[in-house]
Amino acid sequence: MPRTVLITGVSRGLGASLECKFLENGDRVIGLSSTQRNKALKNRKTFKVDICDEQSLRSVFVSIRRENWIPDIVINNAAISHNTTALLTTKEQFSNCLNLNLVGSFLVTRESVKLMQKNGRGRVIFLSSINTVLNSVGSIAYSASKKSLETLMATFSKETPYVDVTFNTLALSIVKGTPMADKLDEEALKQKQNSMVKPAFLTVEE
Numbered sequence: 001m002p003r004t005v006l007i008t009g010v011s012r013g014l015g016a017s018l019e020c021k022f023l024e025n026g027d028r029v030i031g032l033s034s035t036q037r038n039k040a041l042k043n044r045k046t047f048k049v050d051i052c053d054e055q056s057l058r059s060v061f062v063s064i065r066r067e068n069w070i071p072d073i074v075i076n077n078a079a080i081s082h083n084t085t086a087l088l089t090t091k092e093q094f095s096n097c098l099n100l101n102l103v104g105s106f107l108v109t110r111e112s113v114k115l116m117q118k119n120g121r122g123r124v125i126f127l128s129s130i131n132t133v134l135n136s137v138g139s140i141a142y143s144a145s146k147k148s149l150e151t152l153m154a155t156f157s158k159e160t161p162y163v164d165v166t167f168n169t170l171a172l173s174i175v176k177g178t179p180m181a182d183k184l185d186e187e188a189l190k191q192k193q194n195s196m197v198k199p200a201f202l203t204v205e206e
Helices: 015-026 052-066 091-119 140-159 179-183 187-192
Strands: 004-008 027-033 043-048 074-075 121-129 166-174
Touching: 004 091, 015 027, 015 166, 043 052, 052 091, 074 091, 091 121, 091 140, 091 166, 121 140, 140 166
Parallel strands: 004 027, 004 074, 027 043, 074 121, 121 166
Antiparallel strands: none
């Protein structure tokens, strides 16, 4: 049975690849992006929205509810990172990471669960990172924001026992071909791979 899947950050990288995979599977996709224009096709709706802008995001969810595209699955994928060591990381860089990676995920999840209550079920996935385990040099803001997703997940789960919505966090390894992986130089990639049990890149299929 086709599902309705909401994915954040669908303009590029992993988000764009996941969108393609779900569409190929016959599912419907709601894509949220800060850069792509609004677009509606038979099985795909794209909304240009800053997920950190609460009012704009609420307007998107009003449209989703009105058109009865209640998400069965939500994938919190949108994220940014700054490859800067802690002592050189600015307040603006740290705030930007927390805002998009954490606050944006919170707002999207909150509004999604409100809609999921209508159907009495749903699945929410937070895409975290192996950086939360490796504590990689040069990613303090990114790692902190991704680690916080675990608390977000656990609290949402405890506060919604009355509805069949599951919450999971996936701490992904390096995904081949994504902008974040491409930003790392060869030495940085080697250091990460040397710290991992499975040093090979992840693929979208995995």
